Amino acid sequence: MSTTTIRxxxxxxxxxxxxxxxxxxxxxxxxxxxxxQKVEQVEQDNAFHALADERWARIRAGGKTVAWDDAKTYLTARADGQQPRKPAAKA
Structure with a gap:
């Protein structure tokens, strides 16, 4: 184990x-x-941003997204314990 001095x-x-x-x-x-705790938070933030960048690149490459209203309806149903069909991505 190493020693670090802080003032x-x-x-x-x-x-x-x-x-x-x-x-x-x-x-x-x-x-x-x-x-x-701080190191873990920075690592989680970096992983989150990397995932967001990857997903954004896929959206830009494919040109398909799920409309907000469809996503909101789906997520609300999931939060209510239902198992709705995932909304389809559209160009």
């Missing part, structure tokens, strides 16, 4: 110590959890 202003250090104490952790464990 914190006293106010931030106090806030971290207080927050860590509130959740029953050391400041070190609190900071590690915060870093892990």
């Amino acid at each position: 914190l202003e006293e106010e931030m250090k106090s806030r971290i110590n207080a927050a860590a104490a509130q959740v029953g952790k050391t400041a070190h464990a609190f900071i590690l959890d915060a870093l892990a």
